[in-house]
Amino acid sequence: MPEFKKATLASGLRVVAETDPRSYSMSLGYFVRAGSRNECDLQSGLSHFLEHMMFKGTDRRSAEDVNRELDELGGQSNAYTSEEQTVYYATVLPKFQDRIVDLLTDMMAPVLDAGEFETERQVILEEIAKYEDQPPFGGFERAMEIFFSPRGLGRRVLGTAESIEAMTAERMRDYFLERYRPENIVVAATGNVDFDGLVAEIETRTKAWGDRKPTETLPDDDLNTIPVGIELDTDLSAPDAAQAYAIRIGDGPSSDSADRYATRLLASILGDEGGSRMFWELIDTGRAEIATCWPQEFSDCGAWFTYLVCAPEDLQSNLRFIQDITKGLVQEGVKPDELRQAINKTLAGYIMQSERPSNRLFSIGSRALVHDDYMSLDDSLDQIKAVDAAAIARAANQYLASPTREIIAAAKSS
Template identity: 45%
Template sequence: MEFINAVLPNGLEVVAECNPQAVSAAFGFFVRTGARDEAVAEAGVSHFLEHMAFKGRGSLRSDDINRRFDAMGATCNAYTSEESTGYFAAVLPEFQTAAVRLLAELLRPELRPDDFEMERQVILEEINMYEDQPPFGADDRLRAAFFGSHPLSHSVLGTRQSISEMTREVMIDYHRRRYAPANVVLAAAGNVDFGRLVDEARAAAADWEGLPAVVVRQAPEHRTERLILHKPSAAMEYILRLSPAPPAGHPLRAAATVLAAVVGDEVGSRLFWELVDPGRAESAGVSFHEFFDAGFLAADLVCEPEDASENYAIFHRVFRSVQTEGVRADEVNQARNKLLSRIALGQERPSQRLFAVAADWIYDRRYRPISAVLEEISAVTADTIGEFLTLFPLTLSAAAAVGPLALFPWEDA
């Protein structure tokens, strides 16, 4: 296993974790841009542009793109988040050149007017579907309340108004600024020929131009709001909760991961034993999310409306107990073991290592082998989690209830 990186004259970065013993390879272009980088008039443009990338350019149409990936037997997709946009594929090693060339084509779409109007309707329908399915857009609303004016409050999808009013010229300008080669990382993992990968990147990006992206980072001021979103047609009540956590690269990020497992892992956690195992709730969990300059623990509870008040009291009590009393060594040990197994098993495939390699480079411009990640988790103790709780108190939270209840008894308001 060897990590190698290079920077092309135009600023495009190429990074790879090369494993000649692997029987597959994964490649992806990752752009340091997302919802947080959008102005008000651009809301949703990153995700919209991701859709447009698959429309092709010149004689290359969307059907051609699909057929070429199919001919390789590739597993391919794309995503847009708050801070990055990625286009990726996993293939057999002999298709490295074909995969990289086709992925590179996606980053320079023609943005044809007819494609733009067609995809606008697709995005508007996606927004409608998002708001019609649980938790009915409450996660976006809660994040906006939690982060306030901070750009992490932005919705990845944008709004009906922003998408309806967006012009093709706005997207062209955004693409020119944000998809500059110096703002892009080509990452790879598995059985990769790195020398050839650099040559392929140089050839594919030879004519790429664009301004260096302006990056603004700022620590947020979290707000402790309580929201009630009345949805009479909902069958269940959904309670969402956000509390502060470390940003990417922070020394307590592993503690946040372990704490989330102690409190809200899908099996064997405090919330599981208190709410899920006894049949009080359909689900209850906690997850850790990290960004450039902030992070949060996201907790959720789903239950019958008539049980929501009592269940939320239990939910709140669990967090209050952790904050005031900390966690036990046996809980930490169990959570660590589960996480170590999941990380080791999940990261054995190049298609999964690709995202870890890319994320570490995008956020910190550093490489962390699997062994380093496992060491970070192994080093977490109950005392480490105590440090986390001091710096990032669970009590500093925002919450939302969405469902058929018009009123909600916020015990901790």
């Protein structure tokens, strides 16, 4: 059976693992409290920019060495940045544990070369432009900016073209020294892991990390202004769009809320893309291409998203359909067979995902970083099984009946 283990090093860096000697692989990840909500206006986009730069070489390895060694280990590796964290991870065979620990830990001490910085700046500017050209044309970012304000949780993970253009390598280095300190980092591992060996290796290789200290003091954001490059209009122009895109955002539970499991099941019943009330009324009937909803959980709060894609002439009628479907669920509750189906589907999804150490890694690492605790798969399954119709009703009344903001992306009618 999987066993949870934890160690806190003298530097404050935490090492956690869910070990299972039956696994054929092991996964390792560095979870860093460096996300867009940790940035100020002059740092906007730096968490994501820095994620790119961490693959560009160290004192011991060139960028080519980093990528070659990742390929040599024959596993899977990647990184991502969100509002609350940046994560670097890899999955390899257990015999390569020492090598992947050495490689990922070395990557956590990057050179941050000025030449590579300029090259990667162009890559990110292209990424921003490409993202804004694709449906729903920055609609989710606009929803977050309007709902949470364009700072904190509402700050764009990629930053804006203006903030990236204005960024300097020196500011990035200082941001690295500020955020990539031991107390802001969790090392997580899952699968067939030698935990004692992992802790010993990490402790040896990270002794100097406590010496990281930022040198620049930045001014507080002027909250009476809107950050450069940001607009808060609820209508987005999409001249070439053949479809219309609508996003509604309202309150949702945090990742530590007692009703988060009920809310996840509520989303499955109301807007699951494979068989839900929205699916049968809007997708199966051909009224819409996409009609779905989901909660997005953060450490201290959350959001509830509703997303609709359909022909422009059907937009308003479909939005009324969604409003009526939602109102009906709030007023009448859920049927026993709906709840039973949602529970069974969710349980199966959790169990199948847990079969891979790489999938468990994100749950273990994120939970340790954000809440400093652990939830086993069995604990999660028990929470799902415990959800009843009354819990669904409470979640529906709290989140579906709360005020929302609506963002529309569509071609302007002439």
